Amino acid sequence: MKNINISLLAKPNIRxxxxxxxxxxxxxxxxxxxxxxxxxxxxxxxxQTLNRYPDPExxxxxxxxxxGSRVKPENILHGNGSDELIYYLITTFGGPVLYPVPxxxxxxxxxxxxxxxxxxxxxxxxxxxxxxxxxxAIKRYKPKLIFLSSPNNPTGNCFSSDxxxxxxxxxxxxxxxPYSLVVIDEAYxxxxxxKSFVPLLGKYGNLLxxxxxxxxxxxxxxxxxxxxxxxxxxxxxxxxxxxxxxSLSQAVAVExxxxxxxxxxxxxxxxxxRKRLLAxxxxxxxxxxxxSDANFVLFKVNNAEKVYNGLLRKGVLIxxxxxxxxxxxxxxAGTPGENTVFLKALREVINSEN
Amino acid sequence: MKNINISLLAKPNIRxxxxxxxxxxxxxxxxxxxxxxxxxxxxxxxxQTLNRYPDPExxxxxxxxxxGSRVKPENILHGNGSDELIYYLITTFGGPVLYPVPxxxxxxxxxxxxxxxxxxxxxxxxxxxxxxxxxxAIKRYKPKLIFLSSPNNPTGNCFSSDxxxxxxxxxxxxxxxPYSLVVIDEAYxxxxxxKSFVPLLGKYGNLLxxxxxxxxxxxxxxxxxxxxxxxxxxxxxxxxxxxxxxSLSQAVAVExxxxxxxxxxxxxxxxxxRKRLLAxxxxxxxxxxxxSDANFVLFKVNNAEKVYNGLLRKGVLIxxxxxxxxxxxxxxAGTPGENTVFLKALREVINSEN
Numbered sequence: 001m002k003n004i005n006i007s008l009l010a011k012p013n014i015r016x017x018x019x020x021x022x023x024x025x026x027x028x029x030x031x032x033x034x035x036x037x038x039x040x041x042x043x044x045x046x047x048q049t050l051n052r053y054p055d056p057e058x059x060x061x062x063x064x065x066x067x068g069s070r071v072k073p074e075n076i077l078h079g080n081g082s083d084e085l086i087y088y089l090i091t092t093f094g095g096p097v098l099y100p101v102p103x104x105x106x107x108x109x110x111x112x113x114x115x116x117x118x119x120x121x122x123x124x125x126x127x128x129x130x131x132x133x134x135x136x137a138i139k140r141y142k143p144k145l146i147f148l149s150s151p152n153n154p155t156g157n158c159f160s161s162d163x164x165x166x167x168x169x170x171x172x173x174x175x176x177x178p179y180s181l182v183v184i185d186e187a188y189x190x191x192x193x194x195k196s197f198v199p200l201l202g203k204y205g206n207l208l209x210x211x212x213x214x215x216x217x218x219x220x221x222x223x224x225x226x227x228x229x230x231x232x233x234x235x236x237x238x239x240x241x242x243x244x245x246x247s248l249s250q251a252v253a254v255e256x257x258x259x260x261x262x263x264x265x266x267x268x269x270x271x272x273x274r275k276r277l278l279a280x281x282x283x284x285x286x287x288x289x290x291x292s293d294a295n296f297v298l299f300k301v302n303n304a305e306k307v308y309n310g311l312l313r314k315g316v317l318i319x320x321x322x323x324x325x326x327x328x329x330x331x332x333a334g335t336p337g338e339n340t341v342f343l344k345a346l347r348e349v350i351n352s353e354n
Numbered sequence: 355m356k357n358i359n360i361s362l363l364a365k366p367n368i369r370x371x372x373x374x375x376x377x378x379x380x381x382x383x384x385x386x387x388x389x390x391x392x393x394x395x396x397x398x399x400x401x402q403t404l405n406r407y408p409d410p411e412x413x414x415x416x417x418x419x420x421x422g423s424r425v426k427p428e429n430i431l432h433g434n435g436s437d438e439l440i441y442y443l444i445t446t447f448g449g450p451v452l453y454p455v456p457x458x459x460x461x462x463x464x465x466x467x468x469x470x471x472x473x474x475x476x477x478x479x480x481x482x483x484x485x486x487x488x489x490x491a492i493k494r495y496k497p498k499l500i501f502l503s504s505p506n507n508p509t510g511n512c513f514s515s516d517x518x519x520x521x522x523x524x525x526x527x528x529x530x531x532p533y534s535l536v537v538i539d540e541a542y543x544x545x546x547x548x549k550s551f552v553p554l555l556g557k558y559g560n561l562l563x564x565x566x567x568x569x570x571x572x573x574x575x576x577x578x579x580x581x582x583x584x585x586x587x588x589x590x591x592x593x594x595x596x597x598x599x600x601s602l603s604q605a606v607a608v609e610x611x612x613x614x615x616x617x618x619x620x621x622x623x624x625x626x627x628r629k630r631l632l633a634x635x636x637x638x639x640x641x642x643x644x645x646s647d648a649n650f651v652l653f654k655v656n657n658a659e660k661v662y663n664g665l666l667r668k669g670v671l672i673x674x675x676x677x678x679x680x681x682x683x684x685x686x687a688g689t690p691g692e693n694t695v696f697l698k699a700l701r702e703v704i705n706s707e708n
Contacts, residue, residue: 018592050574050606080434083595091467106595113445113593114468220404220601238372239467241437241460247574248602252404 054247061250064257065225069198069211074230077237080244082187082212082224083110089145089208089226090114091239093181098143100129102154102324104185107147119143127155127290129163135170143180146171151188154321154330156292158194165200172206181232185210190267191274192293198227205229215295216263218256221249270295274333280343286350296332303353304329310349316342408601415604418611419579423552423565428584431591434598436541436566436578437464443499443562443580444468445593447535452497454483456508456678458539461501473497481509481644483517489524497534500525505542508675508684510646512548519554526560535586539564544621545628546647552581559583569649570617572610575603624649628687634697640704650686657707658683664703670696 058078066073079085087110090097095116099107100123111118119141124130129148138146146167150159164184171180184197186209198209208228213221223245226236257263277297281289289299301307304327308320319330331342412432420427433439441464444451449470453461454477465472473495478484483502492500500521504513518538525534538551540563552563562582567575577599580590611617631651635643643653655661658681662674673684685696 051571053568053573054576080600081595081597083597087595110595214407217405219407219597222408222597222600241435241441241464243435243437243573243576246434246576246600246603248606249600252602 050247052247053243054245054250056242058245058250060254061223061245061257062225064254065211068257068260069196069227071198071201071227072230075201075227075233077226077228077233077240078245079224079226079240081214081222082185082210082226084222084244085210085224085226085236086110086147086183087114088236088239089181089183090116092236093144095145096141096143097145097147098134098137098141098180099147099149100134100152100159102152102321103147104149104153104187105324117141123152123155127152127157129159129167131163131166134167138167138171138180146180146182147185148182149185149187150194151192151293153188153294154296154298154319154324154328156290156294156296156298156330158192158293161194164197168200168204168207172204179206181206181208183208183210187212187215188294190216191271191295194293201228205231208232213253213256217266218253221253223249223253269336270333273336273339276336277331277333277339277343281346284347284350286353287346296330298325298328298330300325300327301329301350302327306353307346307349310352311342311345314345314348316345318342404601406601407597408599408604410596412599412604414608415577415599415611416579418608419565422611422614423550423581425552425555425581426584429555429581429587431580431582431587431594432599433578433580433594435568435576436539436564436580438576438598439564439578439580439590440464440501440537441468442590442593443535443537444470446590447498449499450495450497451499451501452488452491452495452534453501453503454488454506454513456506456675457501458503458507458541459678471495477506477509481506481511483513483521485517485520488521492521492525492534500534500536501539502536503539503541504548505546505647507542507648508650508652508673508678508682510644510648510650510652512546512647515548518551522554522558522561526558533560535560535562537562537564541566541569542648544570545625545649548647555582559585562586567607567610571620572607575607577603577607623690624687627690627693630690631685631687631693631697635700638701638704640707641700650684652679652682652684654679654681655683655704656681660707661700661703664706665696665699668699668702670699672696 062073062076062078066076077085079088083106086106090110091114095111096119097107097111097116098119098121101120102123108118108120119137121130121133121137148159148164150164151157152159168182171182186196189196197207201207201209208226211225211227213223226233274292274295274297278289278292281287281297281299287299287301289297292298298321304320304322308318308329311318321328321330333339416427416430416432420430431439433442437460440460444464445468449465450473451461451465451470452473452475455474456477462472462474473491475484475487475491502513502518504518505511506513522536525536540550543550550563551561555561555563562580565579565581567577580587628646628649628651632643632646635641635651635653641653641655643651646652652675658674658676662672662683665672675682675684687693
């Protein structure tokens with residue numbers, strides 16, 4: 001077999017890209033991935049017709065999501081996770097792609113995979129949007145897409161709504177085309193008191209919202225939704241693979257979403273556990289937890305690597321965020337029992353440090 | 355709300371693209387989509403942990419597929435259907451993308467969605483590869499990717515193995531880089547007597563094979579596999595979304611693939627039913643069925659539109675292929691009972707024509 005260098009065949013933007021590594025570490029208590037600790041009780045019905053292709057338009061599912069968001073099914077596009085919708089948005093509209101940093105890593109990874117220019121604007125020292133810098137970057141680079149994750153991952157806070165609106169209004173008022181589409185990624189919105197931007201979709205034609213089922217108990221299904229004007233949905237739908245969401249995920253999600261009470265109960269429990277985590281972590285000397293509107297808490301420690309490994313030795317897996325935010329770790333709010341195990345382990349690890 | 359033209363924001367290659375329309379027509383007997391009429395009996399186990407993200411590397415599933423294909427798991431990449439792997443291949447290596455026509459429509463649709471040049475080379479009058487024209491097009495356009503669906507959809511035949519090999523060897527012998535990767539799409543290979551190209555992967559570093567579970571009873575799961583050299587897999591894996599195959603599809607496929615006997619039984623039944631369809635259709639005056647190595651039969655009629663609609667009025671849905679092959683319809687081999695209903699309806703429709 002001839003020795004050929006496949007990497008040289010890949011497009012230049014792919015050559016310098018590294019495969020995303022989703023960490024997998026054996027543990028007793030898994031609090032690293034911002035999943036919900038609960039899955040629904042009504043999830044029971046299985047499809048009997050797996051030999052058939054799934055509904056390409058996911059009609060039942062889009063109807064339920066549309067009702068929940070008080071929009072029409074025509075305003076909803078279903079994705080194999082919101083990851084896939086980010087892929088499709090960048091495929092459809094191209095770059096430059098602008099986003100603040102630190103934020104959800106997939107905006108940058110997917111922009112690079114698709115060969116589009118990335119514009120990264122650092123957050124201010126309160127993890128809020130640096131509005132001056134962002135507006136300047138918009139003027140300079142004319143991004144086609146702006147991604148704002150609010151609440152933001154990994155910092156946990158919501159960006160100021162008035163700053164988000166300033167960006168939406170600024171890009172909306174620019175000369176007809178090209179100007180930017182602003183995508184608010186509301187993956188963590190259910191855990192926040194800040195209002196969703198969905199009701200503003202009718203007002204701003206360049207405003208788009210992403211939602212997901214991954215944080216509210218159904219990460220295994222891979223289901224995300226783009227909510228936007230019909231003309232946006234219609235363009236992005238052109239690049240969607242016809243059968244992008246499988247039959248099982250569609251059926252199970254439709255069943256699970258019927259039990260809104262249970263979902264609300266789980267979300268409430270996660271919010272109160274996040275508050276408890278924050279309160280308890282504030283009492284531990286040597287760590288600085290940041291306020292959170294999401295289902296996780298970011299916190300600063302003196303030696304992130306050591307604390308991360310110390311917790312892991314005790315069977316508790318959290319996420320090491322030092323690559324994105326200096327000296328920081330991120331813990332997902334689990335069940336009350338899991339959080340108690342985490343807090344005890346954290347105290348022990350921090351004490352053994354001193 | 356300002357009236358904005360979102361379509362002008364989309365990339366030029368998207369503007370002229372139309373969303374793929376997966377037809378949905380109410381019917382009694384559904385024989386239009388080349389699905390299997392059977393789903394597995396062992397498909398029972400459901401995951402209890404849907405709140406967790408799926409295994410990003412689909413380890414169990416890739417192991418089973420690797421064993422079945424006598425390659426290593428490192429030679430397998432899992433996709434949300436082989437559609438998604440075609441997306442990833444074109445994202446990774448770019449265009450031009452060359453394929454014969456008529457063939458599976460997604461090669462062209464995805465190439466256009468990703469803004470890459472398409473080179474379409476007509477098949478010869480026996481629906482085989484026109485080797486002279488293809489080699490000339492390779493020299494002229496230097497395609498990065500060549501897609502060969504064999505057995506071919508919608509014509510049903512395998513391309514001559516020696517012509518495929520000529521293309522593989524020709525592109526393999528070209529100066530180091532860039533030269534073409536040849537992707538053999540073996541979606542329908544289980545129904546054919548022609549041998550898989552997988553055993554040749556070790557010999558030709560530019561040879562890639564696509565397989566799918568969609569034709570052998572599990573279309574609803576959306577599972578496709580790229581089988582190729584480790585260096586190809588490693589490049590394409592960079593643009594794969596980390597959680598592209600959901601937990602349920604992974605779990606159900608692992609269970610279903612354990613029952614190889616049942617799968618083989620179903621495939622045998624489909625092959626003998628395809629033979630019966632062909633034999634019976636040959637007896638009907640006014641139609642010309644083409645030989646098939648797949649799970650469907652393409653046939654020519656005098657008035658395709660009328661026959662299609664006549665069958666539909668009798669509750670039998672097949673696929674109208676007139677857009678791709680003049681005057682042709684395509685019927686998927688169903689259960690013996692379904693095929694009998696189809697044959698009876700077809701005779702009646704053709705007789706009422708005369």
